[in-house]
Amino acid sequence: MFLLGWSIWCILLTLHMSACVLEISGYDSHEVICSQGLLDCTIKDEVPLAEAENNSLDVQNLTAYFKLCCKDSRPCTLCLVTDILPDIDMEDEGHSGLDEEDSSAETINPKASVTVCYKATSTMPTCKKIEFTVAHTALTQQNRAKLSIVITKPVGVSFGSKVFVxxxxxxLPREVVAPSQDEVCSRELQERVEECRxxxxxxxINREMNQVELQFAGSNESLPSVCVQYERNGRCQNWKMAAIPLYSVTPCMCFQVWEENDQRSRRSQSCPFYNSDLLFKENLWQNVSVSVGQGEMNNLHTMLLWNLSAPCRLEGEVWPCHKDTSCREIKGFRQPLANGKWRKNSKGQWETTGVFEDINLQRSPCVLVNVKGMGHELGPFCFNNTDRWRWSLVVVGAMLLICLTMLIFHILHDFVKKWVWSWHHGRFVEIGRKRHVVLLSPPDVDDSVSELVCRLGSWLCNQGFSVSVDQWSRKEQCSLGPLPWLHSQLLELKxxxxxxxxxxxxxxxxxxEEWTRKEVIMMTGDDEGLPQILSPYSDVFTASLCLIQADKQLGSAGERFLLVKFDSHPRSDRSLPELLQGLPLLQLPSQTQALLTELSVGGTSRGLGRRTWTGWKWSASDEWRSKPKEGSDCKYVGV
Structure with a gap:
């Protein structure tokens, strides 16, 4: 009797321990729960599609679901729980012919196993094999054998995933859908779920600065990502600034905030202006737009179409009216705004449309809008009868034809004028071919000199020349260098x-003169103390001196280079340096026509000869001060 009692106590203790949750060593993220009658439960990975072993059991029932697993104070994670009812033959009690004196002792059958797999979208199946030993004497029809598998962070599964178990x-696989992130984050445990943070x-609201400032709490060192939307289901547009102008804020403005660098971060949505003051409602009313048009019904009767757009969806009424001294309502046509179908248009505005049937469009009807809470109507927005505009279109077309004729005459007049001018100057200039002019500024820092050079360049553009001014090409000079840039312009001249x-x-x-002295010094071999600015790579003016010297050695400097002075500059007794002697020299604006002759015909014209320095007096002529004509081939390059 003592041995029998001890055996029964050991069996009950074993059964009690087998009902506990077992964490298997080596599988920290998996747990198996076995009911009474199943002993020595273990779990391990199994290769998918592996051939079933002889001790593998069928499954009578399989149930799968998701839950949040929270342990101690650590963050909660998503777990896949699978309840299994293995198919164990209750009639096979596993007796093996024991003697009568040992018939009360329980007999343990060999080990059995069950394999369960799960598969998420776009992933390979993952299988787990549970092995256990069946104690038949502990199982009854009321106390069936059950297994539960808890898989923490299943492979390829996230919030909202669909899984087949x-x-x-x-x-027959069982389909189970993981709870969405919004569903999980709306529960009490959202503080313990990392994806909910x-x-x-x-x-x-800073009224002094007329802006709304956005402040963030609980974000990383960098500002989180923000997008702005109108209405909770509106299209969200990215916003990169920490402030919003006060005039653009409306009651339905909402914000979505999330951590851009955190892949697990969810978006939070807030609409802080729903119960806002009158200022934000006025911003909404000022951005309401209404348009009307014409339509035709199946019975050929006309109808009036209307379209209303606004940043937010509105409540109110729309009705047609006839405009005389005031807009008199056409009775029986009122339509509520709230019942219309609102949709987002291409500009991000909310839009709704409507129709007024059997409206006489010959009387040019209008539309009035009453917005709830506004206190006065919007409009009238009127339909313009196209018949009234037909004669207006004829008049406008005739005026355009007259203007076009005058423009053609003006163009031909300039053409003939240039042809006659060329004839009087002894040779023909190729009409239609734009000669190129490179205008180089002196090394002055005086703004008045720079302005005169720019005006001269603009005037030459208006005369039909292709003009390149060094002041307009600073960016090109920085990238190429002064001397290479000037060489490129000479190639275009060629x-x-x-x-x-x-x-x-x-x-x-x-x-x-400094350049001339430099050449003398270099010829004698004494080049000590030469200023750095004399390098042809320092500025365009110095680079031009280098090219003039090279042309003079070839005897062709006067063919490419031309000197001009402004009458507005003070007198000077200084003579031309030796380097510039022999080049044509003109005074502006007193010798404007001579300059045009030089630039149009080319070469040294008769009567110009060699000029020396003389004192000039400013002429009141503003002939070359006008801006370039539109369409002229002038080179304006960003400074």
Whole structure:
């Protein structure tokens, strides 16, 4: 009797321990729960589609669901729980012919196993094999054998994922859908779920700066990502600034905030202006737009179409009216705005449309809108009868035809004028071919000199020349360098014809004399103490001196280079430096026509000869001060 009692106590203790949750070593993320009658439960990974072993059991029932697993104070994670009812033959009690004196002792059958697999979208199946030993004497019809598998962070599964769970010996998988992130984050445990943590958003209305400031709490060092939407289901547009102008805030404005660098971060949505003051409602009313048009019914009767757009969906009424001294309502046509179908248009506005049937469009009806809470109507927005505009279109067309005729006459007049001018100057200039002019500024820093050079360049553009001014090409010069840039302009002169116009001032003459002295010093071999600015790579003016010297050695400097001075500059007794002697020299604006002759015909014209420095007096002529004509081939390059 003592041995029998001890055996029964050991069996009950074993059964009690087998009902506990077992964490298997090596599988920290998986747990198996076995009911009474199943002993020594273990779980391990199994290869999908592996051949079933002899001890593998069928599954009578399989149930799968998701839950949040929370342990101690650690963050909660998503778990897949599978309840299994294995198919164990209750009639096979596993007796093996024991003696009568041992018939009360329980007999343990060999081990059995069950294999369960799960598969998420776009992933390979993952299988788990549970092995256990069946104690038949502990099982009854009321106390069936059950298994539960808890898989923490299942492979390829996230919030909202669809998962198929099945047994290796069953052909019918069970479909189970993980809860969505919004559903999980709306529960009490959202503080313990990492995916539910979002930056907090608060707003501060700064009326002095006329803006709404966005402030964030609980975000990382960098600002979180923000997008702005109108209405909760509106299209969300990215917003990169920490403030919003006060005039653009409306009652339905909402914000979504999330951590851009955190892949698990969810978006939080807040609409802080729903119960806002009158200011934000006025912003909404000022952005309401209404348009009307014409339509035709199946019975050929006309109808009036109306379209209303606004940042937010509105409540109110729309009705047609006839306009005389005031807009008199056409009775029986009122339509509520709230019942219309609102949709987002291409500009991000909310839009709704409507129709007024059997409206006489010959009387040019209008539409009035009453918005709830506004206190007065919007409109009237009127339909313009196209018949009334027909004669207006005829008049406008006739005026356009007259203007076009005058424009053609003006173009031909300029053409004939240039042809006659060329004839009087002894040779024909190729009409339609734009000669190229390179206008080089002196090395002055005086703004008045720069302005005169720019005006001269603009005037030459209006005369039909292709003009390149060094002041308009600073960006090109920085990338190429002064001397290479000037070489590129000379190549264009070679292909199109034209001249390089060098503007002279007192500073320019001093620079030319320094250049001449430099050449003398270099010929004697004493180059100590030469100023750095004399390098042809320092500025365009110095680079031009280098090219003039090379042309003079070839005897062709006067063919490419031309000197000009402005009458507005003070007198000077200084003579031309030796480097510039022999080049044509003109005074502006007193010798404007001579300049045009030089640039149009090319070469040294008769009567110009060699000019020396003389004192000039400013002429009141503003002929070349006008801006370039539209369409002229002038090169304006960003400074």
């Amino acid at each position: 099945y047994s290796s010996k069953s052909s 979002v930056p907090g958003l608060s707003i501060v 292909s199109h014809g034209g001249r390089v116009v060098l503007v002279l001032t007192r500073k320019a003459l001093e620079r030319a």
